[in-house]
Amino acid sequence: MTTWFITGGSRGFGRELVEQALRRGDRVAATLRRPERLDDLAREHGDRLRRWSLDVTDTARVEQVLAEAFAELGRIDVLVSNAGYGVFGAGEDLADEQVEQMIGTNLTASIQLARRAVPHLRAQGGGVFVQLSSMGGHLAFPGFAIYHATKWGVEGYFEALAKEVEPFGIRTVLVEPGQVRTGFFDVAERVPAGEPYRGGPADRAPTPVEEMVGSPSGIAHAIIEAAVSPAPPLRLLLNSDAYELVTTAVRERLAGWEAQRESAGAADAEFTGARH
Numbered sequence: 001m002t003t004w005f006i007t008g009g010s011r012g013f014g015r016e017l018v019e020q021a022l023r024r025g026d027r028v029a030a031t032l033r034r035p036e037r038l039d040d041l042a043r044e045h046g047d048r049l050r051r052w053s054l055d056v057t058d059t060a061r062v063e064q065v066l067a068e069a070f071a072e073l074g075r076i077d078v079l080v081s082n083a084g085y086g087v088f089g090a091g092e093d094l095a096d097e098q099v100e101q102m103i104g105t106n107l108t109a110s111i112q113l114a115r116r117a118v119p120h121l122r123a124q125g126g127g128v129f130v131q132l133s134s135m136g137g138h139l140a141f142p143g144f145a146i147y148h149a150t151k152w153g154v155e156g157y158f159e160a161l162a163k164e165v166e167p168f169g170i171r172t173v174l175v176e177p178g179q180v181r182t183g184f185f186d187v188a189e190r191v192p193a194g195e196p197y198r199g200g201p202a203d204r205a206p207t208p209v210e211e212m213v214g215s216p217s218g219i220a221h222a223i224i225e226a227a228v229s230p231a232p233p234l235r236l237l238l239n240s241d242a243y244e245l246v247t248t249a250v251r252e253r254l255a256g257w258e259a260q261r262e263s264a265g266a267a268d269a270e271f272t273g274a275r276h
């Protein structure tokens with residue numbers, strides 16, 4: 001039996017994960033802003049589901065909930081840092097508070113959760129830390145800049161973290177889905193394009209949810225399979241759109257860098273005067 005700790009358990013991937021883990025016979029510590037959203041699963045699964053109210057941006061509360069969950073459950077095998085949301089709009093058009101809240105929720109809160117979870121995982125001799133990233137952690141669409149900033153940040157932090165904590169028996173998994181039919185796009189804030197951006201690249205309609213290829217249950221299933229496998233991958237790329245878009249973006253980025261071999265090397269030399 002695997003024991004899970006999951007943030008953002010109320011809806012979308014989080015709820016699917018809670019549900020599928022319980023159906024496997026596992027134990028789940030679900031954290032969410034409104035614990036009553038899981039009343040139905042609590043009735044069905046009794047003690048195997050524990051719930052904590054948690055807004056992931058409240059770092060002191062994150063620390064307290066982690067301590068309580070590890071103390072009550074004895075061991076947590078897999079922590080899933082899933083809570084997150086999106087804001088559509090040109091980077092310039094967002095209010096300062098929207099920028100701060102987006103970074104605070106998707107990036108800073110993920111880092112603070114990991115910083116506080118690692119000592120518990122180390123003390124029990126290891127475990128798996130799963131962080132929700134996105135295909136948007138490797139490519140970037142106009143009109144979604146601040147979201148991309150958070151997911152690219154997550155990619156960098158957790159790639160380094162994976163190397164730091166691997167000696168403690170802790171495996172790190174970055175989950176990189178494509179576009180998936182959760183409520184994510186319905187609740188995402190939409191900031192109308194300011195005059196200079198109207199009709200431009202940032203002023204585009206998001207993909208209609210019914211055209212998205214990914215299913216929430218497929219994502220949760222893939223996360224569970226990866227997390228309980230003997231060698232969880234550092235990057236878990238999910239969905240056909242993510243595969244096409246990420247491999248194309250990375251190939252193009254590589255070609256751009258490879259074309260700069262000479263100019264990159266030329267910058268090694270001290271600059272002693274005009275070359276032209």
Ligand SMILES: NC(=O)c1ccc[n+]([C@@H]2O[C@H](COP(=O)([O-])OP(=O)(O)OC[C@H]3O[C@@H](n4cnc5c(N)ncnc54)[C@H](OP(=O)(O)O)[C@@H]3O)[C@@H](O)[C@H]2O)c1
Pocket residue numbers: 007008009010011012013014032033034054055056057082083084085105132133134135176177178179180181182183184185187
């Ligand atoms: N859907 C996609 O296409 C997609 C693709 C790639 C990556 N992702 C990532 O996957 C994760 C889950 O997304 P989803 O599609 O499942 O979205 P979702 O259906 O909108 O669910 C988001 C979850 O995050 C929670 N949440 C948001 N802010 C929170 C906060 N401050 N504290 C605690 N919980 C908070 C929500 O709780 P409330 O019910 O309280 O609002 C909800 O449980 C996110 O990190 C997202 O960036 C999604």
